[in-house]
Amino acid sequence: MIIVLQKNIGDTQREAIRSFLVKKGYTVKEIIGQEETVFGAVGQSTVDIREVEMLEGVASVVPISKPYKLASRELKKEDTIVSVGKVKIGGNRIAIFAGPCAVESREQIMSIAESVREAGAVILRGGAFKPRTSPYAFQGLGEEGLQYLKEAGEKFGMPIISEVVNPSDVPMMAKYLDMFQIGARNMQNFELLKVVGKTGMPVLLKRGLCATIEEWLMAAEYLMSSGTDQVVLCERGIRTYERATRNTLDISAIPMVQKMTHLPVIGDPSHATGVRDMVSPMSLALVASGASGLIVEVHNHPEKAFSDGPQSLYPSQFEKLMRDIQALSSVVGKSLE
Amino acid sequence: MIIVLQKNIGDTQREAIRSFLVKKGYTVKEIIGQEETVFGAVGQSTVDIREVEMLEGVASVVPISKPYKLASRELKKEDTIVSVGKVKIGGNRIAIFAGPCAVESREQIMSIAESVREAGAVILRGGAFKPRTSPYAFQGLGEEGLQYLKEAGEKFGMPIISEVVNPSDVPMMAKYLDMFQIGARNMQNFELLKVVGKTGMPVLLKRGLCATIEEWLMAAEYLMSSGTDQVVLCERGIRTYERATRNTLDISAIPMVQKMTHLPVIGDPSHATGVRDMVSPMSLALVASGASGLIVEVHNHPEKAFSDGPQSLYPSQFEKLMRDIQALSSVVGKSLE
Amino acid sequence: MIIVLQKNIGDTQREAIRSFLVKKGYTVKEIIGQEETVFGAVGQSTVDIREVEMLEGVASVVPISKPYKLASRELKKEDTIVSVGKVKIGGNRIAIFAGPCAVESREQIMSIAESVREAGAVILRGGAFKPRTSPYAFQGLGEEGLQYLKEAGEKFGMPIISEVVNPSDVPMMAKYLDMFQIGARNMQNFELLKVVGKTGMPVLLKRGLCATIEEWLMAAEYLMSSGTDQVVLCERGIRTYERATRNTLDISAIPMVQKMTHLPVIGDPSHATGVRDMVSPMSLALVASGASGLIVEVHNHPEKAFSDGPQSLYPSQFEKLMRDIQALSSVVGKSLE
Amino acid sequence: MIIVLQKNIGDTQREAIRSFLVKKGYTVKEIIGQEETVFGAVGQSTVDIREVEMLEGVASVVPISKPYKLASRELKKEDTIVSVGKVKIGGNRIAIFAGPCAVESREQIMSIAESVREAGAVILRGGAFKPRTSPYAFQGLGEEGLQYLKEAGEKFGMPIISEVVNPSDVPMMAKYLDMFQIGARNMQNFELLKVVGKTGMPVLLKRGLCATIEEWLMAAEYLMSSGTDQVVLCERGIRTYERATRNTLDISAIPMVQKMTHLPVIGDPSHATGVRDMVSPMSLALVASGASGLIVEVHNHPEKAFSDGPQSLYPSQFEKLMRDIQALSSVVGKSLE
Incomplete structure (x- = not known):
């Protein structure tokens, strides 16, 4: 000091x-x-x-000392490679997570899983417990959704990830998932972080809507000090004065975070922008900036989605995006996982 | 639309x-x-x-329809008066909540309760479960703290309030408290809102650090649609680009919120500013703007406090502040509860 | 360092x-x-x-050294008292500037000047060169407006202030004005600051819409290092993510600025809020927080104003506000200039 | 309405x-x-x-009508192609502007011009009038700087651009420049916009630090309604709560602006980030998002630069960046101008 x-x-x-x-x-x-x-x-x-x-x-x-220790690049110089099932995240890999906003039915998730796997996604996402701004909106299928998600993941050979919102759901969810997701609104829900961290399982930690990079790393520190060292960070847009776009995707955070921590960082172009036609340009921008991957919403019938249809890509758009990412990867010295 | x-x-x-x-x-x-x-x-x-x-x-x-209904001033024209034990909040009253950041011991809370009661506070606050940015910081006394808080409240005739951070704590806490507090970081922890709302008890709902007024009212809507109509809003500073002050106390929100909802709104000058010498001017500004009350941190030995000592008033400063609020109340056509 | x-x-x-x-x-x-x-x-x-x-x-x-020197409280411990004609600003005084957004005609400014003077305003404001967001909007009467403003000021015994937007207008405007106003959009128009500073005349320096307090003091430093020591700061709302209110009036900045500089600071409740019914509560909040005065827009026929009618008080509202400020002044240990 | x-x-x-x-x-x-x-x-x-x-x-x-007309994509569906000398900006081209922050000497600008031209830059930048936050910092060489810049541009076959800060400098500067630059701090200096617009010359309009996209387009409207239709927009980072990075480069603004206006939009990775090692990743991200070009600071001896050395690339870094942009251009269906 x-x-x-x-x-x-x-x-x-x-x-x-x-x-x-x-x-x-x-x-x-x-x-x-x-x-x-x-x-x-x-x-x-x-x-x-x-x-x-x-x-x-x-x-x-x-102050002189950084408040985070375990997450700090000073403590661990080399990149952490996070393993989710057979998939590896970090280093020179670009790992693509894809799937619908919410699991809506067995058929829906099987169909989407098949098409994103074919296009090159390596981890399957799908919400079962949805934190919605309005109490009157669809809140997810719950455990039933996780069952379908697991079935789809197994059938198409993809580890699965889903968002957890309540500490008491953790033991049940741990039986289905390969990776937990902490959503932006819960980034500082410390009770949840402690319980999830204790499982020792991989965690995707989204940045809060108005969290500083330091607070984000402190939230990772909560997870790590509770028992897991398998944390992937995810930039998904911050709140600024600009309202023409839904959030401001903070792409400068990608190289900055990489200086500060050894943990891998990916980006979420879907929630950041909220509209389909901005997902592809922002995906490419994230990869160009050095991100270790993306988590993208894809739906077989976006116009019928129970939630976030407007930001979900059609399977054909996702395929095109995967080809573009493939072409871009060599420019940044990486390759698709 | x-x-x-x-x-x-x-x-x-x-x-x-x-x-x-x-x-x-x-x-x-x-x-x-x-x-x-x-x-x-x-x-x-x-x-x-x-x-x-x-x-x-x-x-x-x-869009044309407002997403919140129960909280809307259009649904209910007259001010809601919230009852916490014998204390009434709203209308032409100014209700002062005071107490330490955290309950640290039986002696501490008894001593502080006595002095804030004497100075004119009507509700006693004290944290037992503390959401701390760092996993390495003091996290509160837990249930033991609630016991001391209840004892102090009963001895000095003040209803008590404390922050809840985990849905599974709600039944236990309901046995001690007269009012729940939802902190800024949990304003959109919807699982918590639903469980707390179901108790039907009074709730103080702090505004999230980057929540719009509309999102804040949507969080109140979660509480109300779950079963309570006794909600008090609390402005406690928002995050802006300015870092010379800890947060930016959004005082313009006070009259704006009063146009939009029938629920009472108070202010928290302690967390907004983070430093003792700005608490009194901001307290007066909040009351002058029309707030229905304040929640103020007071400590008998701020220099020894386990948390947030620097923003806690000395009892003598709190007494002076109460006299100033008394003098100010008639200018705004109100009186101290 | x-x-x-x-x-x-x-x-x-x-x-x-x-x-x-x-x-x-x-x-x-x-x-x-x-x-x-x-x-x-x-x-x-x-x-x-x-x-x-x-x-x-x-x-x-x-960095250790502050980038501003002349404006710093460390350089000069006692409050600077700025003299505008016979009016003094700073210390224990509350000085009220009032008048229309823009001078629209001789009759308009004479009528408004008379009523604000009677109610207790001490400095007369009125725009002659208006910086408008749209190129298609009313841009002010120019020099003719200054002539009317000066005539009104002389007749009713009030020094006058008006906004300058072009360095080449400064010599002409200096012949009419008692005080220059630098608007929020020009706070970092350094060419303008240098020319205005050289006149040695008093200047009201509004805070830029996204200026930090430090940048604001650096702008004051530009004025002071160019030749004037008569600078009054004016908080007028900053831009944040919140859009329910027009700007976020940063009232916490008032006591913070007073720690950092010896220059007086006042507030502008009219531009901060943009709507008439929030002007009075925000005026009282500013005075309660310790501001050395206010600059308030008043119009005899707001519904016919060429610009900013909706945020202009009716003369009768301004009179009521002045009585409330009078009552409030003793609570904060000050008196109306 | x-x-x-x-x-x-x-x-x-x-x-x-x-x-x-x-x-x-x-x-x-x-x-x-x-x-x-x-x-x-x-x-x-x-x-x-x-x-x-x-x-x-x-x-x-x-409100229903947009406040900008001439700049609107609804008025003019096809992309505007701006001509600066023989260089064309817009459509499927990627145009790279490069050069030092400030012209410091004849030798310096000649040396930098040669190396950026060789690497593939098509327009030469260099400041002669510098708007500096501190009155005590280097303010530029003035007209002498423009002479050197013009000489360098002619020798190496590049049109030149420089920032204008005072309306009264416009006629003099018009004799040297091929394109005017309006800096972020002057985006709403309407007096300056009107005078520059009247020249009919091409203008690069940087986005203000806290300007909404709509305000930015309104500033373009000022230029266009004053007499020029050759406007290029430039995103250069906005101010947010995050301070780990200097500004937040708003890359989502690129595709959004392209929906709203027919004018080309480029990005400035140097001022956005403020540090050399983030310039290349942000440059690639901007191009990947669809930007029509970049303006990049390059210095032959950054460690001796009079201003902004830390954000200036070494010539060898710039060459590497140009090769990466070349490789990236085909992924986004464009080619280097």
């Missing part, structure tokens, strides 16, 4: 600050500059930095 | 749009303007408006 | 960083902590901190 | 609203729905919609 002192500080105040820090267990070193004097306070102690900011004579306080 | 057609639309496209809407169950009326032609589609049907936006020849679509 | 080194840094890298800093003219001190090592670099030199951030082995860099 | 009436509106209020609209020159049609009744008001009249919103009995008002 670096403490910048006010310019006109007197000796008594300066010593009071030093003594406060020493009492809290810090070792204090002083740097006298031409304009400012600073204290460097080092040690294992933790103090709310606002406590120090409020001491008389303090101009500002700057 | 209003559908604005593109200027150069042909007859075939126009009729295709009309027929789509009719099939979905709408009655369609046409308004031909000098620059634009619009369709008005009325009826009980619901369709994802993005479906309509994607039809060829459609320039834009404007 | 504080340079945090990466944990695993080798001696060669460390010495390369030290030597880079020394070459740039800094004196370097080292603080070795248990987790991190930091360099403190002191001296008069200036270097783009991104240069240092990119050196190998550097984890992060923290 | 669509006027949604309150549910419980009486006949008198309804007729008062209708009569208000008719007096303003509108033709009014009524649509009676099951939940809401709306008025459609059509005609050439213009009224501040807030006027209507404030009428008693009105729930909300929805």
Whole structure:
């Protein structure tokens, strides 16, 4: 922690600050500059930095240690490769997750699974518990949906992922899933993170709608400190003042996150944009920026989907997108998983 | 729903749009303007408006119905008065909630309860389950904390409120509390909202850090449609680009919310600002803007608090604030509850 | 400047960083902590901190000196009192600026001036050059408007203020005005700031729609370093994701700015909210938070105003507001100028 | 304009609203729905919609006409191709602008021009008048810089572009430049837009840091209604709550803008990110999303640049980037200009 002192500080105040820090267990070193004097306070102690900011004579306080450890690139230099069944995510691979927003019926998920697998997707997605903004909207098929999803995954050789919204559902869901998904609205639902982390299973952690990159990594830290080291991050758009687009897909976050953490990061072009015709350009932009994969909504009959039809690709659009990603992959030095 | 057609639309496209809407169950009326032609589609049907936006020849679509009903001022013109024990919130009253961030010990909560009661607070707050950004930080005393809080509330004649973070805690907490608090991070934790709403008990619903006013009212709608009509809203600062202050307390939301809903709205100056010396000016600003009350953090020894000490008022500061609110109340035509 | 080194840094890298800093003219001190090592670099030199951030082995860099000097509270501890004619702004005064959005005719401004003066306003505002979002909207009366404004100000004993939008208008406008206004859109129009600053006249500097408090103070620094020390800041709402209100009036900025600078800060409730019925609650909230005054739009016939009629108060509403501010002033230890 | 009436509106209020609209020159049609009744008001009249919103009995008002006309895709269906000297921008071309942040000397600009030309850039950029946040920073060489820039452009066969910050500089700058640049801070400096538009010359219009896409198109409308139809838009990052990256490059804006306007849109990866190692991934992402080009900062000695060295590519990095863009162009069905 670096403490910048006010310019006109007197000796008594300066010593009071030093003594406060020493009492809290810090070792204090002083740097006298031409304009400012600073204290460097080092040690294992933790103090709310606002406590120090409020001491008389303090101009500002700057924390030094990062609040996340396990997720940090400093702790682990090489890329983490996450294994979901036989699928590997991270490094020089581009892994494509695809499937409908929600599992709606056995037939629906079997049909979609077949077509996305053929086009090159490696993980099958499908919601069974849907967090909906309106209490009056379709909330998912529940466990029945997971059964269909599992059946489809097994038939077409794809590990499966689905969103969890309630800590008490975790044991039941763990029996079906290969990977848990934490949605944007639950990124800081710490009770849920702790329970999911304890399973030790792979987790896809979506970024909250107004989460900073640091808060996102802290949420990963919750998962990791609870027991899993198989975390994949997912950028899905943030909320900004711009309303012509649904969210602002923060593509600059991709290379920035890769500097800060060893965990793989993928992108979700479907929720970010909310409309079908922007999904392909944003998919390509994500891959071009260095993302380790995508999670894309595909539906065999988007116009009849129970939820999010407008952002779901038709199977033929998804095939075209997969060919474009294939062509793009060599430009960025990667290959499709 | 209003559908604005593109200027150069042909007859075939126009009729295709009309027929789509009719099939979905709408009655369609046409308004031909000098620059634009619009369709008005009325009826009980619901369709994802993005479906309509994607039809060829459609320039834009404007929803008309509000997504919230029970919370709407149109449904209920007069102010809702929420009863928490003997305390009433709403109308021309200013109700002050006060207490520590977290219950830390029996002695601590008893001491604080006594001093805030004497100064004029009517509801006692204190956290027992703390949602913390870091997995390594103090997470609260749990049920033991609720026992102390209840004892203090009973001794000093104040109903009590505490934050709930896990749906499975609700039955246990209901035995202690007079009012549930839903924190900002859980405003869209719909599983939690449904379970808390079912208790029928009063709920304080904090606004999420990046929730629009409409989303906030939709969260209230979740509570109300699950079984409670005793909801108090709480503005606690939103996230903006400005980082010199911790959050941006959205005081303009107070009069705006009062136009949109019949539910009372109060403000939280402590979490909004994060620092003690801004709590009093923001408290006065909230009351001046028309808020129905405040929830303020007070600690007998802020410098020793387990969490959020820097934003907690000293008891003497809280007393001074209560006197200022008293003086201010007549300017806004209200009185302290 | 504080340079945090990466944990695993080798001696060669460390010495390369030290030597880079020394070459740039800094004196370097080292603080070795248990987790991190930091360099403190002191001296008069200036270097783009991104240069240092990119050196190998550097984890992060923290600037210490504030970029604004003349505007800083550290340079000048006591409040600056700005004089506009016989009116004083700052300290324990509340100064009310009022008048129409735009000067529309001699009769209009004379009538409004009379009524706002009677109600207690001390400075008369009125736009002559209007920066409008649409090129097809009313752009103001120009110099003719200033003549009417000056006549009204003289007749009713009020100094006058009007917005300047073009550097080449400054000499002409200086002949009429007592105070220049820099609008939100021009806060970082540095060419304009330099020319206006050179006049040495008082300036009202509105905060840009997405300006940080620091950038706002840097704009004040432009004015001050160009030749005026008579700067009044004006908070007028910032852009956030919330669209139910026009802008988000950042009332927390008022006490924060007062810590950072000695310059007075007032608020503009009219542009912040855009609608008449929110002007009074936001006015009271601004004064309650400690603002040194307000600039309020008042029109004798808002329904016929050429611009911004909907946010203009009727004279009778303004009178009521002035009485409420009078009552509120003693609560915050101030009095109306 | 669509006027949604309150549910419980009486006949008198309804007729008062209708009569208000008719007096303003509108033709009014009524649509009676099951939940809401709306008025459609059509005609050439213009009224501040807030006027209507404030009428008693009105729930909300929805504008229908877009405020921009000349820039609208509805007015002109086919892509505008902008000509800057012999260079064409728009359609299936990818045009690369490159050069230093500021012209620093004759030698510097000649050297950089040579290397970017060789690598494939088609337009040469270089600042002569720099809008700097701090009054104490390097402000550019002025006209001397333009002379060097022109000399370099002629020698290496590239049209030149430079930023204009003061309306009074326009005639002088028009003698040197092939294209004007309006910077982000001046996007709503309407006086400047009007004077630059009048020259009829090509203009690159950067998006303001917190400008909506609609405001950006309105600024283009200012240029177009003043006399030029040669406008290229440039996305350069917006301000959001995220501070780990300098700005948030709004790549979703690229396909969205292309739906709304016929004008070409390019991206600026250098100012968006502020750091060299993020320029290449963001450049590729912009091209992948469909941008018509890029404006990239390149410096022969970034470590000695007078401004923005840290975000300037080395010539060798720029060459590599050009090769990657070449490879990427066929994936998006375009070719390098």
